[in-house]
Amino acid sequence: MLSLFNRFNNKQFDAAALEMQIKRLMEDEDVSNKRGIYEYVLTGDERCLNIRTFSDKMKREAYERQNGVCVHCKKAFDIAKMEGDHLTPWSRGGATLAENCQRLCKDCNRKKAGK
């Protein structure tokens, strides 16, 4: 922890804003690795937080809502051939909830990730 702060000590941080951000992340149910919060606010690397993924139930709900059709290519797929995707990315305030889950076929999801 100390080494991290040392690494960034030449950067100016707004202590109050930082504290608020940390508090918000602590309360965010999607952040499954609370110990990674400090590293995240310093580095901006979302992987530190281990953001919660959609449960099977959420994914099934989204699949049924879409009638098994990929929202991008409009083709029907088997549930096992589709992947869950945040409609609004977590970094922009989208929570890991059924309402924010969409199903993409693996090809479309890969293309989206590659953007």
Ligand SMILES: [Zn+2]
């Ligand atoms: Zn597709």
